[in-house]
Amino acid sequence: METEQTSKLDYLLSRYNKPGPRYTSYPTAPVWPVVTDPSSYINQLKKLARSAGGPISVYLHIPFCEDRCLYCACNVSVRADHSVADRFLQHLETEIKLVADQLGFKPVVDSLHLGGGTPTYLSPEQIHRLMALLNHSFDINFLSGELSVEIDPVVTTNDHLDALSDEGFQRFSFGVQDFNPAVQEAVKRIQPFEDTYRQVSEARRRGAQSVNVDLIYGLPLQTAASFRETLKKTLLLDPDRLALFSYAHVPWIHKHQQVLDQYQRPEGLEKLSLLMDAKDFLESAGYRLIGMDHFAKPEDELSVALDEGRLRRNFMGYTTLQTETILAFGPSSIGFIGGEYVQNQKNLKQWETGLSEGRLPIEHAYQMTTDDRIRQRAIMDIMVQFAVFYDDFKRLTGETFTDYFREELAGMDDLEADGLITRFNDRLVVTDLGELFVRNVAMRFDRYLMGETGPRRFSQTV
Numbered sequence: 001m002e003t004e005q006t007s008k009l010d011y012l013l014s015r016y017n018k019p020g021p022r023y024t025s026y027p028t029a030p031v032w033p034v035v036t037d038p039s040s041y042i043n044q045l046k047k048l049a050r051s052a053g054g055p056i057s058v059y060l061h062i063p064f065c066e067d068r069c070l071y072c073a074c075n076v077s078v079r080a081d082h083s084v085a086d087r088f089l090q091h092l093e094t095e096i097k098l099v100a101d102q103l104g105f106k107p108v109v110d111s112l113h114l115g116g117g118t119p120t121y122l123s124p125e126q127i128h129r130l131m132a133l134l135n136h137s138f139d140i141n142f143l144s145g146e147l148s149v150e151i152d153p154v155v156t157t158n159d160h161l162d163a164l165s166d167e168g169f170q171r172f173s174f175g176v177q178d179f180n181p182a183v184q185e186a187v188k189r190i191q192p193f194e195d196t197y198r199q200v201s202e203a204r205r206r207g208a209q210s211v212n213v214d215l216i217y218g219l220p221l222q223t224a225a226s227f228r229e230t231l232k233k234t235l236l237l238d239p240d241r242l243a244l245f246s247y248a249h250v251p252w253i254h255k256h257q258q259v260l261d262q263y264q265r266p267e268g269l270e271k272l273s274l275l276m277d278a279k280d281f282l283e284s285a286g287y288r289l290i291g292m293d294h295f296a297k298p299e300d301e302l303s304v305a306l307d308e309g310r311l312r313r314n315f316m317g318y319t320t321l322q323t324e325t326i327l328a329f330g331p332s333s334i335g336f337i338g339g340e341y342v343q344n345q346k347n348l349k350q351w352e353t354g355l356s357e358g359r360l361p362i363e364h365a366y367q368m369t370t371d372d373r374i375r376q377r378a379i380m381d382i383m384v385q386f387a388v389f390y391d392d393f394k395r396l397t398g399e400t401f402t403d404y405f406r407e408e409l410a411g412m413d414d415l416e417a418d419g420l421i422t423r424f425n426d427r428l429v430v431t432d433l434g435e436l437f438v439r440n441v442a443m444r445f446d447r448y449l450m451g452e453t454g455p456r457r458f459s460q461t462v
């Protein structure tokens, strides 16, 4: 039986483990053209001002890290010298002011997320200054909004946690990845369990309402036994949520990852087994799988939102937030406004230069088409709830799923024969087995991948 399952998985990997998007957006970022003229973005801001619409989300990207973790795929500027932070805040102030000038009113912010890089690269005083900048231009909903921050326990101090909790942050996402010392040494991220445990406790002592832990499977030197140990230690932290990301080895994009080629790295079936073991382990510990790579306690809002059909996916993963507009600040940050994706200059210097010249420093913009919206609905339903219910789809898009995607559905015989999906009269369902290959199912609805022959832009789907 064991051998039968193994050869089935081997077969599926040989067919489906290929480069593909993670679908934190649709269309995905490589589709967005280079646009440095911010006039369309400015028009969207003016439209938002005229509508004085509902609450929005704000994302702030702090791009600095003291050192580089070798697996990292984030947009990072490695600076051991913190003197750059003040200049960064000055530019951020300019960017916030340029946006606020177009808005002319203080939008209510229901969600504020500090990401990076390392948000606590900023000193506690700089965190207060940053929040003063934001409070000046936005009406942050401290009562019922979500203020969340990514924490690197290696550089975060109790003073940082004090500053963050004083400023109303209640959601803390701790970057862990793996607790095994050999794995940590290989990826150059030394982070003893005891330090992380202490920080999580300190965050809770300051009233943290939600603790998330990020792990990565597929890192060099990971084994089934070592990763099981990491999971056991992680549960000692009693997280409300866990994110279990697949390591994306893309050294042709992130050159620093080439160093990791010297180590043995779980790939193919071995890597997939890490995910399957982790899923079994976490589910038997009472966590629920949320979408592709998140787990949550049953009482967590993510679980509740999944049951109530309110769960969504965006650049930060899975979320319960219903706000459509995201204003984003900082290099490489991605916003969404009026159906348009807007990404800032990824290069720190170019981002700064744009702001020094008094213009919004964007690098990519893309206005979604009607077809994009319809396909986005299908893809996000698959990525979030592993199913598309045709009645809901019709209600939300006005389109009959089986008519709109007649060709796509007809081309899915292989997925069904391989046991990854089932096509019913009223719904398309991703099977338990198909959940492991959910990106491949979603890809069938991606218009921009049809006939794709260009350079490799994505990581492997498993």
Ligand code: SF4
Pocket (backbone or CB within 6 Å): 064, 065, 067, 068, 069, 072, 073, 074, 076, 116, 117, 118, 152, 175
């Ligand atoms: S701390 Fe996070 S953002 Fe910084 S290098 Fe490491 S993984 Fe990348």
